[in-house]
Amino acid sequence: MSVVTRFAPSPTGYLHVGGARTALYSWLVAKAQGGEFVLRIEDTDRERSTQPAIDAILEGMEWLGLNWDRGPYYQTKRFDRYKELVDQLLEEDKAYKCYCSTERLEKMREEQMERGEKPRYDGHCRDNPNASGDSYVIRFRNPQEGSVIFDDLIRGRIEFSNQELDDLIIARSDGTPTYNFCVVVDDWEMGITHVVRGEDHINNTPRQINILKALNAPVPYYAHVSMILGDDGKKLSKRHGAVGVMHYRDDGYLPEAVINYLARLGWSHGDQEIFSKEELVKLFKLEDVNKAASAFNTEKLNWLNQHYMKTLPAEQVADALKWQFDQLGVDTSTGPALTAIVGLQADRVKTLKEMAAISRYFYEPVTEFEEKAAKKHLRPVAKEPLEAVKASLSDLTDWTAESIQAAINGTAEALGVGMGKIGMPLRVAATGGGNSPSLDVTLAQLDKQKVVERIDLALAFIAEREASA
The missing domain is CATH 3.40.50.620 (HUPs)
Structure with a gap:
């Protein structure tokens, strides 16, 4: 018997988490048996069915990679x-x-x-x-x-x-x-x-x-x-974040992470947590699905998302990251390759949305500094170290992480101060804040002239601070 499964949502809203998991399980049953997966839109409720909802369902299925072999069929046409x-x-x-x-x-x-x-x-x-x-x-x-x-x-x-x-x-x-x-x-x-x-x-x-x-x-x-419950054991609802699957895209999750998470939300294969879609097709069986309700765990989803940000090809992750930058109105053609940002930041964030938000300084001018970081690190005592490291960096002809680190080390030795006395003021000057990846690799991704200009801005900030003291 040739296996044929179907996913048949009613287009009265977005494709929610429960519907997406049902679609995934149906898809896996068909693919595991070399069968067909049918998409059917059950739109007989004419008052509540809408074209935007249909579009949201199709977009969600496509984003998750749940391609259908036949359809979409529409009941109103039958x-x-x-x-x-x-x-x-x-x-x-x-x-x-x-x-x-x-x-x-x-x-x-x-x-x-x-x-x-x-x-x-x-x-x-x-x-x-x-x-x-x-x-x-x-x-x-x-x-x-x-x-x-x-x-x-x-x-x-x-x-x-x-x-x-x-x-x-x-x-x-x-x-x-x-x-x-x-x-x-x-x-x-x-x-x-x-x-x-x-x-x-x-x-x-x-x-x-x-x-x-x-x-x-x-x-x-x-x-x-079985149904999906929230972290508190109650039926999943909007207050638990039970939104359309495209909201997960908007919030910076990769489809591979969402698919992996949904598959494990009620199904297991031993103690294995990480599954590619190919592995799921090979291993998934309906008899291994739990009868009991499953609880949504955002921390587990975040963990999976970070795993995929770190392990998927950087080019693939960079494509999704560009979408996030586009939503922020950031032109990424003015700075380092997005693959480099993925390599620098994937360990530091849980979502691509976070990654884009903390990486804006690579592409946009630093016009002001985080108040707390500036108050702590851009003090008059930082003036001499910043001037000295500016001179050292300006003299570099080879703008690499190694040469930048050597220049910072040399400045610290020449002034007889610890690395923190130079590194933190320089970090705030170059990035606008007190947190970034390692300073050498961060500066290496920035244009040298931009770094020098940002140090000048920090020195002007210190001078103004001194004047108003």
Whole structure:
């Protein structure tokens, strides 16, 4: 059997973390078996479905590298086929018209709840030849005896009594098909063999299986993935940072880190933490997915992101870093290669957004100094060391980390002071702040003339400080 999986989001918002993990697991199942991965947009909710949401889903999938083999299919373009099959079920007496008013249904549910019963349609129009009215919906004639049993590939055997399942609506009063019916038809006609989705769909599964059987369609395998919790053990929400996956791009995460993290968020392979996408395809199995909910851990994601910033090809990381600089409006053509910045800063930050923010001085003029760093290091006592190291650096003809370090060392020896007396004022002068990578390699990435000009600016700052004392 050729494996075909699908990811079928509703375009009512961004591609969130839970949806992205479901998409990844579905993708991995298909790729591990040499099968096909289908993307389907379930846009039957016309009021809430939007084109921006569709675009956000596609952009998120592409950024994560979850390429689809077929699609995207849109349910709104298949209404004629759904109607054809609804009519077929009506003709075969596997569905019926329900004329019950909204008022009657609401009263019925209220009475059921007062009696402590589970709200469900009472079958008033199921076999009522006198049922009539100006408006009707079409309900599926669910079997009233027996059970629906399926072997969930994650959770094991699950059974529902048909007596618990009411006759769900498969077409609304305006003729449009409902979610549960569209899903069934699409999974059947698109040849879906494995349905991987969230545990919130477990109650839909027996209803969908009964419709599949009524259509004489094969029943796929089902795997229901547990929810994702926040660090505090509560359902993941926006306050936990449960935003669209593209927000992770915006916040400076690499797609490789997000993919690795999402895969491990409910699945494991021994004690291994780092997985390339190729390794995931080779090792992933649905039976290894946890039944219990998984807790989102931002620290773990940060750790993974730093790992990938340090180990992926620098050119690849630099491409993503350039996007961050572009968002800041920083022209990176005026300074060192971004691959050099990756090499200097990857050990010092958790995200590319942080990397760009602390690296602006490589590309932009230093016009002012961090208040705390300047107060501590740009004091009158630093005037002589700065003037001396400026002279030493200005005389260099070979602008390399080695020659720069030698010039700093020579200045310290000539003045008979410790390295800190020169290094820290020089760092603040050259970068505008008190933190940077090693001073020699930092200055080597800056133009010599820029460094000299920044030292002059620091000396002017000291002079002004002296004058106002």
